[in-house]
Amino acid sequence: MKVVKFGGSSLASATQVQKVIDIITDDPKRKFVVVSAPGKRDKEDTKVTDHLIAFYEAKIKDQDVSELIATIAARYAAIAKGFNVDAKIIEDITARLQKLAVLPVEGNDFLKDEILASGEDNNARLVAGILQAQGVNARYVNPKDFGIIVSSEPGNARILFKAYQKMKKWADTKEVLIIPGFFGYTEGGQVCTFSRGGSDITGSIVAAGVKAELYENFTDVDGIYAAHPGYIHKPEIIKELTYREMRELAYAGFTVFHDEALMPSYRAKIPVVIKNTNNPLCQGTKITTTRDAVDEPVVGIASDEGFTMIYISKYLMNREIGFTRRVLSILEDFGLSYEHMPSGIDDISIVLRANQLDKTLEEELLRTLAYEIDPDELRITHDLSMIMVVGEGMRQRVGCTAESTAALARKKINLEMINQGSSEVSIMFGIHKEQEKLAIRTLYYTFFD
Numbered sequence: 001m002k003v004v005k006f007g008g009s010s011l012a013s014a015t016q017v018q019k020v021i022d023i024i025t026d027d028p029k030r031k032f033v034v035v036s037a038p039g040k041r042d043k044e045d046t047k048v049t050d051h052l053i054a055f056y057e058a059k060i061k062d063q064d065v066s067e068l069i070a071t072i073a074a075r076y077a078a079i080a081k082g083f084n085v086d087a088k089i090i091e092d093i094t095a096r097l098q099k100l101a102v103l104p105v106e107g108n109d110f111l112k113d114e115i116l117a118s119g120e121d122n123n124a125r126l127v128a129g130i131l132q133a134q135g136v137n138a139r140y141v142n143p144k145d146f147g148i149i150v151s152s153e154p155g156n157a158r159i160l161f162k163a164y165q166k167m168k169k170w171a172d173t174k175e176v177l178i179i180p181g182f183f184g185y186t187e188g189g190q191v192c193t194f195s196r197g198g199s200d201i202t203g204s205i206v207a208a209g210v211k212a213e214l215y216e217n218f219t220d221v222d223g224i225y226a227a228h229p230g231y232i233h234k235p236e237i238i239k240e241l242t243y244r245e246m247r248e249l250a251y252a253g254f255t256v257f258h259d260e261a262l263m264p265s266y267r268a269k270i271p272v273v274i275k276n277t278n279n280p281l282c283q284g285t286k287i288t289t290t291r292d293a294v295d296e297p298v299v300g301i302a303s304d305e306g307f308t309m310i311y312i313s314k315y316l317m318n319r320e321i322g323f324t325r326r327v328l329s330i331l332e333d334f335g336l337s338y339e340h341m342p343s344g345i346d347d348i349s350i351v352l353r354a355n356q357l358d359k360t361l362e363e364e365l366l367r368t369l370a371y372e373i374d375p376d377e378l379r380i381t382h383d384l385s386m387i388m389v390v391g392e393g394m395r396q397r398v399g400c401t402a403e404s405t406a407a408l409a410r411k412k413i414n415l416e417m418i419n420q421g422s423s424e425v426s427i428m429f430g431i432h433k434e435q436e437k438l439a440i441r442t443l444y445y446t447f448f449d
Contacts, residue, residue, distance in 0.1 A: 003032040005203030008039025009220040010277035014082025036199040037119025089129040114191040120180035128178040138176035148184035157192040167209025200261035208268035223285035231440040252302035252388035297393030298447040307384040308354040313347040313377040342419040385436040395424040407446040
């Protein structure tokens, strides 16, 4: 039994939906299908979700939304046109969009969630209708009926533990069940959406709920690349990696799979495969709990930009009880969160997301640190990128850090920070943004050439 999820690009047109149908019917184990809202058909196109965001913004301003309703309904109608589906499905979708237009705005904390969730919900109804028209024993299942019960947090829902027991009863289904991604229902019956990567989260939840043997996540790439294709020409596709490696790569900028979406399947120990709707025969990338990492110490090189680092140095810092606590307390008072905090005997570096600071806040923060901490040296560095070398196998292979730093030194890439956790799953380098591409290429060819 498999759970399979299709992203927006896989469902953007009738041509793409036919590929999805072929994939579903190719394997009788694919009983649970989670769908996103239709995505872009080309670069100039607009996602259905973006139309729904415009719908919401117009509604709260009390503007006419009839044109947007027609535009959104037309997207579904264009997909349906390629198949012999019941005309009532499109009529039903249009009617549902019109009902959204008369929902109350005042006192409705879940208005945006309900409007945005309709993209996935209507698409699930349409895909189920298309499969039925092609003779497949399929049907749409509402997340409430399926048991996806979530916390009452608009735009940031979390699955409740009791939901898994409700979903378990569906495990023996003989039908192909089409489930909309991105949202669940609160215990009070309100539609409530997950955070970014919401349909991926739904797929992972469903897989855990029905105890699937595999969760297949279909997108528009052949798998997860060992480095960004924009930096490396034809980088290798990672055949297999662990959840922990994926978490590190996702944090550092890999956007194929949002790391939070992995948690339900990770806890249930269900492997995940990232595959390409447009090239389904490609084996893709498998994410598992463990892997044989001896021959491949490094699985990927990732990077993310937009960091700022505060450097604090004070002689005999290590003897001042509560020094780090006082620094973090100041950050808390300013409403700032930190990402990393490597330290030495007499110094500490605090890495933050730069978008938390403006010039005024920065000056006030530094002034407060100087007064409260009385450091010997205090400086701030902007425009930093974080480069991550990731791989479980680095624990068994001596010298990965030395190889990395030596390679970067040969290219005259200055390191502002080095951080390696005790787990040795990743090595992080802080460098200036303008050297990011060169650093990625250097590290990639050090481990993958």
